[in-house]
Amino acid sequence: MKAEADPNMIVYFNNEYVPMREARVGILTHALHYGTGVFEGIRAYWEEDEQELFVLRAREHYERWKQNCEILRINVPLETDELCAVTAELMRRNGFRSNLYVRPIAYKSAERIGVATDDQDAFAIVALPFGEYLHADKGLHVGISSWRRIEDNAIPARGKICGAYANSALATDDARRAGFDEAILLNENGQVAEGATCNLFMARAGKLITPAVTDNVLEGLTRDSVMELATRELGVEVVERSIDRSELYVCDELFLTGTAVGLAPVTRVDHRPVREGAIGPLTRRLQELYFQATRGHLPAYRKWLLPVYRDAHAARTAETQQSVA
Ligand SMILES: Cc1ncc(COP(=O)(O)O)c(C=O)c1O
Numbered sequence: 001m002k003a004e005a006d007p008n009m010i011v012y013f014n015n016e017y018v019p020m021r022e023a024r025v026g027i028l029t030h031a032l033h034y035g036t037g038v039f040e041g042i043r044a045y046w047e048e049d050e051q052e053l054f055v056l057r058a059r060e061h062y063e064r065w066k067q068n069c070e071i072l073r074i075n076v077p078l079e080t081d082e083l084c085a086v087t088a089e090l091m092r093r094n095g096f097r098s099n100l101y102v103r104p105i106a107y108k109s110a111e112r113i114g115v116a117t118d119d120q121d122a123f124a125i126v127a128l129p130f131g132e133y134l135h136a137d138k139g140l141h142v143g144i145s146s147w148r149r150i151e152d153n154a155i156p157a158r159g160k161i162c163g164a165y166a167n168s169a170l171a172t173d174d175a176r177r178a179g180f181d182e183a184i185l186l187n188e189n190g191q192v193a194e195g196a197t198c199n200l201f202m203a204r205a206g207k208l209i210t211p212a213v214t215d216n217v218l219e220g221l222t223r224d225s226v227m228e229l230a231t232r233e234l235g236v237e238v239v240e241r242s243i244d245r246s247e248l249y250v251c252d253e254l255f256l257t258g259t260a261v262g263l264a265p266v267t268r269v270d271h272r273p274v275r276e277g278a279i280g281p282l283t284r285r286l287q288e289l290y291f292q293a294t295r296g297h298l299p300a301y302r303k304w305l306l307p308v309y310r311d312a313h314a315a316r317t318a319e320t321q322q323s324v325a
Pocket of ligand 1: 041168194195196197198199217218219220221222223257258259260
């Protein structure tokens with residue numbers, strides 16, 4: 001799905017809440033030419049029964065973002081708590097009551113020619129309504145890309161660096177034109193790294209296996225959530241190790257994880273069915289658990305959720321009580 005933005009929607013830009021149509025960058029902006037930005041992708045889910053919007057793992061996303069910004073020496077002047085507060089305020093100002101995607105982006109903002117960086121940095125946060133990213137109800141068909149995943153010593157994949165996404169765009173474009181739903185990239189060692197926009201897990205002999213964080217992957221937060229759910233809730237052992245391409249052809253189950261895709265089952269790889277070509281039982285169970293945890297249905301995982309409306313309501317009530325007293 002492509003998320004189209006309403007130009008009147010409020011975004012956070014240059015330390016202010018402004019309508020999207022006013023949030024513009026110049027044609028010579030360093031990041032536009034050289035890819036010197038770092039972004040994040042965060043989900044928020046609307047829970048009708050509680051009339052609440054839950055931002056998923058907001059703190060961890062902002063901590064990762066600030067760390068990754070340091071790779072490019074981009075300064076984000078707000079603390080993690082302040083970034084969470086801005087995000088929730090953005091949602092309230094827009095009055096959002098649906099599933100959302102949040103896109104924080106920090107970048108080298110000098111407007112001039114020349115690749116050398118300086119300390120002119122800027123950042124913005126945009127939140128917008130967003131449905132399903134990949135339609136995975138019946139399982140996805142993925143293809144191994146002829147493009148290789150970028151190496152850590154070229155552009156670190158763990159950095160979520162704007163320029164690195166040319167690699168994902170090339171692989172996605174090829175995959176879609178060839179009729180696949182998503183590309184799987186191998187690293188320069190010829191082993192499986194990840195999808196163009198997501199991490200990968202396979203099940204073999206009752207264990208879940210995912211490439212190690214040193215295999216040129218983004219250290220996904222959904223990956224982390226799924227590992228916790230698998231171990232704690234299902235007692236399934238999760239192994240982080242390199243995966244051969246041909247293991248994908250003989251594995252028992254396969255799925256992708258990411259903030260945008262959630263947990264998406266894969267039922268075919270390179271025109272070969274994964275087992276019987278149906279969604280596997282472990283994948284289904286994890287999909288259910290992930291859904292419940294991210295919608296606030298599992299008390300043990302409320303720790304992952306930032307409620308947008310309740311806290312503001314409680315703060316307003318406390319203020320009113322104070323002024324009455
Ligand atoms: C290349 C890549 N790998 C993995 C992921 C999944 O990471 P996360 O679960 O933190 O969204 C993403 C999405 O952000 C991505 O772009």
